[in-house]
Amino acid sequence: MKGLFLHCGANIVEDYQQIIDAVTPQETDTHKPLPHHIFIDMVKNHFGDTMTITEENHSLSHEGARYFGLMKVERKGIITPDYSCVLGLRNSHDKKFPAALVAGSSVFVCDNLSFSGEEKAQRRHTRFMMRDLKGVISRCFARLNDHWGFQAKRFDAYKDFQLGDKEASHLLLRAFEAGACRSNDIKGIWNQWNTPNHPEFQDRNAWSLFNAFTENLKGNLNALPKRTDALHGILDIHCEVVNECI
Incomplete structure (x- = not known):
């Protein structure tokens, strides 16, 4: 299933090695770029026994300087009949936006995506980014089940x-x-x-x-x-x- 491709734009990554090979610029005293694949790994490392990635798609733009990714997530013991839970990821090497993670949904019948700012994590590429980002992602994951529980209530309403x-x-x-x-x-x-x-x-x-x-x-x-x-x-x-x- 490649429904999430509809949202990633033209530069879809078919071979994940392209993400790994994307050139990360040299850091400076004020700019600490984060390799795209390292950010993806940091997010994936927070998945435990209660959540599983069922689909993931990735895209690059601006000669590899900007990354967007989507992950469909299945939660253990929880079934939503008409939509799935989604995580959106983005990262940049050109200071366009911070490394960020946001929770959302994808409707099965049409792959329509939506995100809610109530649950997001982001960190700019500045000093101590690596130290802080791990904690930011951890806190986001700790709140995901509550967020997706509210999402079900919202859609029912x-x-x-x-x-x-x-x-x-x-x-x-x-x-x-x-x-x-x-x-x-x-x-x-x-x-x-x-x-x-x-x-x-x-x-x-x-x-x-x-x-x-x-x-x-x-x-x-x-x-x-x-x-x-x-x-x-x-x-x-x-x-x-x-x-x-x-």
């Missing part, structure tokens, strides 16, 4: 919240104002709401509207975490979803 066209259009405008989409995304999102690509989203509820957004946002993994986090903020308030773990 979206499915139970019925929406008419007027209410959906109002939420679309609010989401645009919050930065969940761009002005040139609005038409595509509205088309997905009215005539979804997948029959599973024909129900007139917040879950279908949510997937209208994520269907339209495919292919821009760099912007996806920020935009879907903003979208969750709008829909959580409207559907009265409260994260008691925060």
Whole structure:
């Protein structure tokens, strides 16, 4: 299954050796670049007996200076019928963004991705990065089960919240104002709401509207975490979803 490829962009890595061979620049007094494969290994080393990676995909851009990765995660004894848990990773050698890990989901029927800023870990490439990053990742993993438990509650609330066209259009405008989409995304999102690509989203509820957004946002993994986090903020308030773990 290669559904996560839809989000990684054009420079998909078919051979993991390309990640290992990506050139890491020399460090300076203020910039401590982290090899992409070392960051991936640091994340994988935190998986224990309760979580398993079932799929992973990786991409490189800007001549190997920027890395994006996605991992589908299965949790022991927990089954989610219509989506999977996902971890998103990114790292850069050109100071574009810090090494970061964020939790999210992927809907089975369409591979629509979303991320939530409630559970993320990141560290800039500065002095003591290696010392600090291990602790940052450990703390993130310690909270993942709580986060994904809330994610299930959130999605159930979206499915139970019925929406008419007027209410959906109002939420679309609010989401645009919050930065969940761009002005040139609005038409595509509205088309997905009215005539979804997948029959599973024909129900007139917040879950279908949510997937209208994520269907339209495919292919821009760099912007996806920020935009879907903003979208969750709008829909959580409207559907009265409260994260008691925060």
